[in-house]
Amino acid sequence: MNAIASIRTALRALRKNKLRSLLAMLGIVIAVAAVMATVSIGQGAQAKVAQQMESLGANLLMVLPGSIAMHGVATGSGATQNLTRDDAAAIERELTSSVAAVAPINRTGAQIVYGDQNWFTQVQGTTAAYLQVRNWPLAQGEAFGREEDASAAKVCLLGKTVVDKLFVPGTPVIGEQIRVKHVPCKVVGILAAKGQSFGGQDQDDVIVMPWSTVVRRLIGSQADTVGQMMISARSSDQVSDAEREITALLRQRHRLSEQAEPDFQIRNLAEMQDAAKQSTETIATLLEAVAAISLIVGGIGIANVMLVSVTERTREIGIRMAVGGRGRDILFQFLTEAVLLASVGGMIGLTLGIGVSKWMAARGGWPTLLSPPVMLGTMLAAGFAGVVAGFYPALRASRLDPIEALRFE
């Protein structure tokens, strides 16, 4: 019997008992739908995390002041003021092979005023390197450069949220004067919208100004200390090299002995990414286990129905054998039925799963990713479950004695 004929025969047999076929499929339908929905939602979540990580900046390292112990009393991290602009300049100057850009950052909060509107936001005092490190393009205008930093020029770049709060939509923004605390500033650029950070903060609620403008004019300090540095490595492979070299350079510059604890700390975004990835991987493993179990349960459902079907159709098997059906023809027929049940169930489950994940995505604001390899894999797994589930019943059918099968009532 050829393949097309056996598929047709199997379809006919399944159609004759629609309700039973449907019930047999149900397990696989639910299994595949659940797998599809959970996997695509999981992948969506993973993509969202990755996207948020990415929005922090490319190949990012953060250098923060560390804790120091004075007379045996340790301060908390960030309590010291021992990172300087010179440190930043030295890293940029000496570690060119691994470091792409260094942005020293000092932050302050400030009330800003334009016309009759005002808003309180965070001001980042930094250099032009900041935009490069954070991989943050401008929507309009131009960034400030070294001269503006050197001269503490009264210029600023506005985040999207700040623009929305201060300006009437459609009115010109570039070139306008706003007041930051008491300092009048010219808007030279608007930052592209970046959205929420990993922690859920609005990254667009920010003003970026030259470092010296913020420190000298807004904070009013003559010190050279830097709140933190954001550094981007040349490539993702070089993040750990950069980290090691920065550590060595800063230890040397801060004259730390071999045994001394560092008075700064370096945070590596890759580590955070790894942690996030690990947790999503754990979830993925869990989902796979659930998927495997539900496919097994679905397979058992099919095996059960097939066993009943073989018993019920013993006489039919006898007839088929009498008219020339070989054992393997019978085996193949029942196996085809089981695989068809599983794959049709898989198909329905797939459609259902896609529907559910789209609905969940729309409802929960997840990005839903439907990956073709996962769909294919799930379908193959369903088909495989059909083969495994159908094999024993089919084998039993194929081994029936034709005489006894014909006599079966």
Added chain:
Amino acid sequence: METRNLEKVYRMGDVEVRALRGVSLTIAAGDFVAVMGASGSGKSTFMNLIGCLDRPTRGSYRMAGRDVGKLSRDQLARVRGEQIGFVFQGFNLLPRTNALENVELPLLYQGIGSKERHRRAAEALERVGLGDRLDHTPAQLSGGQQQRVAIARALVNRPTLLLADEPTGNLDSRTSVEVMGIFQELNEQGLTVLLVTHEPDIAEHARRVVTFKDGLLLSDLTPPRRRLAREELQEQTA
């Protein structure tokens, strides 16, 4: 077709049942043989062996010069598919499957394409007078019509041997005679027919009547007055 000292032993629990105790019989091509005997006489067992549904415990069974008693299960299935047509007492049609598809069934296992299958199945049904009932399911047909579908199914693979196991057991007498008429007609066209029955008047339609008793051949006779279904039917209508 030739059997020599054919024996079949079944084991039922601890008891050995010797269903056939050495049967030697030769059936020439084109013959029409009726096998008679009480139940338990071994006639059904003999029929199963002749039909290649089972293998003998001892003895040989040669069919067209070939020793079929020693074939594997798959080889037996092939012989059944290519050389033998079965007609059963209970018709044994697939339920909820129309006449055409029922008749196509043997061809399905010979790898014949669907167009050719349809053509040959329709032709076989035509031959038994059911050309206008192709899409009827068994439930929509009378007993006689169902048996004719079964005969069409037995003929569709162009067998050399037609085996009928109590084909008239579930039919009224007139329909029985009609069915015997079909067999006689087929036999006249050269088909070898082996008919198992326990009704003497049905057996008298054959050219030769063999009787079994206790697993042995009791008699092998030619009916003194062979019944011809055609004439019987004419008499009945007259």
